[in-house]
Amino acid sequence: MCRLPGDKVVALQADIWQVLSKDKATLATIQSLLDRLNFAARIIPAGRIFARRLARATAKVNKSHHLVRLSLGLKEDLRMWLSFLEEFKDTQLWRTPWCTSQQLQLFTDASGREGFGAILDRQWCAGKWPNAWGRHGLTKNITVLEMFPIVLSLHLWPQVLADKRITFWSDNMAVVQANCPVLVGLLRELVRVCLLRNVEFRAWHVQGVKNVAADALFRFQWTKFRPACPQAMEEMTPFRAEWWRLVQWSKG
Numbered sequence: 001m002c003r004l005p006g007d008k009v010v011a012l013q014a015d016i017w018q019v020l021s022k023d024k025a026t027l028a029t030i031q032s033l034l035d036r037l038n039f040a041a042r043i044i045p046a047g048r049i050f051a052r053r054l055a056r057a058t059a060k061v062n063k064s065h066h067l068v069r070l071s072l073g074l075k076e077d078l079r080m081w082l083s084f085l086e087e088f089k090d091t092q093l094w095r096t097p098w099c100t101s102q103q104l105q106l107f108t109d110a111s112g113r114e115g116f117g118a119i120l121d122r123q124w125c126a127g128k129w130p131n132a133w134g135r136h137g138l139t140k141n142i143t144v145l146e147m148f149p150i151v152l153s154l155h156l157w158p159q160v161l162a163d164k165r166i167t168f169w170s171d172n173m174a175v176v177q178a179n180c181p182v183l184v185g186l187l188r189e190l191v192r193v194c195l196l197r198n199v200e201f202r203a204w205h206v207q208g209v210k211n212v213a214a215d216a217l218f219r220f221q222w223t224k225f226r227p228a229c230p231q232a233m234e235e236m237t238p239f240r241a242e243w244w245r246l247v248q249w250s251k252g
Contacts, residue, residue: 004043009085012036016078019070028064030054037081045200047084049187050077073184080188087195104166108149109214112139117217118149119229120157125149125237126217130244138247147186150201151246154193156237165200189246 015033019025037051054077057068110116115128133139154161194201213232216224226232 004040004085008036008040012040013082013085016082020075020078022070024067024069026064027058027061027066027068030058030068031064034058040081040085044084044191044195047081047191050080050084050191053077076184080191084191084195087192104160104164106150106153106166107211107214108146108153109211109218110142110145110149111218112142112145114220115218116145116149116152117214117219118153118156119214119217119232120153120160122231122233123157123160123237124217124229124232125152125156125239126220127239133244133247144186144247147190148247151186151190151193152243154190154197154199155243155246156239158193158197161199162197163199186247 015036019029019033034051034055037047037054041048041051053071053074057071057074061068104121107119108117112129115126117126118124129139129145138144190201193199213225213228216222216228
């Protein structure tokens with residue numbers, strides 16, 4: 001079990017608000033805030049992504065009294081930390097061992113021309129992208145497309161994933177590294193639901209040639225999918241049309 005002490009939460013919130021009130025802050029101030037964020041990230045691992053831009057902003061600043069410009073993006077990340085801390089306040093999380101490959105794994109894949117596929121043990125889901133996504137150019141951003149089924153999995157199988165530490169496998173290195181700014185919205189939703197459900201993810205890369213089941217799934221190639229995933233249920237987990245709106249987070 002782990003818990004972020006209340007006094008630490010209050011102190012971190014105060015530091016964040018102090019930085020948010022400025023257009024620039026000294027390197028010393030930013031480094032102090034990063035130390036607190038890194039401490040909090042031990043308890044809220046999924047929040048680490050929202051400290052990366054702040055750390056990168058200090059990379060070329062050498063003197064502690066030198067100023068660091070606080071961009072809108074940096075401030076958005078800090079506001080996300082405020083929301084995480086508010087949700088997490090007075091919450092205790094249970095840390096279970098990482099699920100082994102024999103227990104539970106999540107495989108996902110996607111393509112701009114076809115759609116997405118996600119497999120969690122015996123459960124699976126697949127779908128074709130809405131026409132509107134193509135008209136707005138979303139189907140050209142493969143990083144967003146491959147992140148979508150990962151975030152979706154938390155909505156598809158919340159009871160299975162709750163209180164778990166699970167590995168998800170993707171053949172897209174951009175998703176595994178998760179540094180692209182366009183992913184910010186989906187990452188926010190990922191962190192939010194992970195906090196809500198007490199889920200911890202780690203990402204591992206799997207070569208496309210080995211991601212056979214998920215690849216066949218998003219292509220709707222049932223003759224390949226069934227042999228590659230013989231344990232799969234006959235029917236897929238129902239998909240709600242409202243879940244397409246999850247991608248709107250990436251526009252924020």
